Amino acid sequence: MRVHVVVHESFEGPGAIEKWARTRGHELGFSQLHEGDRLPTAAGIDLLVVMGGPQSTRTTVEECPHFDAAAEQQLIAACVVAGAAVVGVCLGAQLVGEALGAPAGPSPYPEIGAFAVTLTADGREHPFLASLEPTFPAGHWHRDMPGLTADAVVLATSPGCPRQIVAYSQHVYGFQLHLELTSGLVEELVANSQDQLSALDGFLYVSAADLRRTDWRPLHDRLFAFLDRLATDHQGAPA
Numbered sequence: 001m002r003v004h005v006v007v008h009e010s011f012e013g014p015g016a017i018e019k020w021a022r023t024r025g026h027e028l029g030f031s032q033l034h035e036g037d038r039l040p041t042a043a044g045i046d047l048l049v050v051m052g053g054p055q056s057t058r059t060t061v062e063e064c065p066h067f068d069a070a071a072e073q074q075l076i077a078a079c080v081v082a083g084a085a086v087v088g089v090c091l092g093a094q095l096v097g098e099a100l101g102a103p104a105g106p107s108p109y110p111e112i113g114a115f116a117v118t119l120t121a122d123g124r125e126h127p128f129l130a131s132l133e134p135t136f137p138a139g140h141w142h143r144d145m146p147g148l149t150a151d152a153v154v155l156a157t158s159p160g161c162p163r164q165i166v167a168y169s170q171h172v173y174g175f176q177l178h179l180e181l182t183s184g185l186v187e188e189l190v191a192n193s194q195d196q197l198s199a200l201d202g203f204l205y206v207s208a209a210d211l212r213r214t215d216w217r218p219l220h221d222r223l224f225a226f227l228d229r230l231a232t233d234h235q236g237a238p239a
Contacts, residue, residue, distance in 0.1 A: 001026040001231050002046045006075075008053030008067060008091065009034050011188035015180040016220040017049055017089075020227050033066045042078035047231065050076065052090030052178075054193070056144055057104045073099035085171040085234045087227075093146040093166065093174030100168055102147030107176075109160040110200055111140035113207040114214040117164050117177055123155035126167065128233070131225035132156075138164070138219065139178035139211060141189060146174040160205040171234050179223035186211045 003021045005014045007030060021028045026047075031037045042048075055067045076099035079086050088096035094104035118135045119126075138158075145163045148154070156165035156177070166174040190197070190208050200206045 004029045005049045011192045012052045015182045042082045047085045048079045050088045050092030097146035102149045107145040107161040110143045111160040111205040113210040128229040139181045179219045
């Protein structure tokens, strides 16, 4: 499987997603936008993964020259049309929704920490999420959440955010939550987000300390199971 990962910042890298692709023997490519890489074309991509970042879908090129939200949405839409699988994480999830015509919006609460997420009835029945318990821990670092298209199905929610996992189609997903984090990525996130953490100090669902205490390895197992099922189903789908 040809996997391409779009990375906006070094401290919001693919983490366990990269490990999954390498251990499964998938062909892996990157657009490290913060290093000046260009976005790819949809040709030759079986799975597009769009990572998070401190930007929002409303951030302009003038505000952040290496982030072009419109261009990323065009890439996502082209991959969907071409039949590729797409997974967006955090900001990436919001960009997926926007690419499909559903604008992102503010979450009821900002979330930074490790908090429980609950599968909806649709989530409990979804075959790709069979490795997830009805309620499970996950990482969070966001203010916004993905929009919903007419066909979108919410698969998981939390008290702080009603759209934690969204299925836009059989092979297109938005993960507002984080299962890919590693302890190293968490430390980089914290180090690069001191102003944001200070501004949100005391908010209900904000605790960077919880992120630092979390053992991410069990969450990686859950993520790998989802990606395995997605990849197997996608590769078996008619061309």
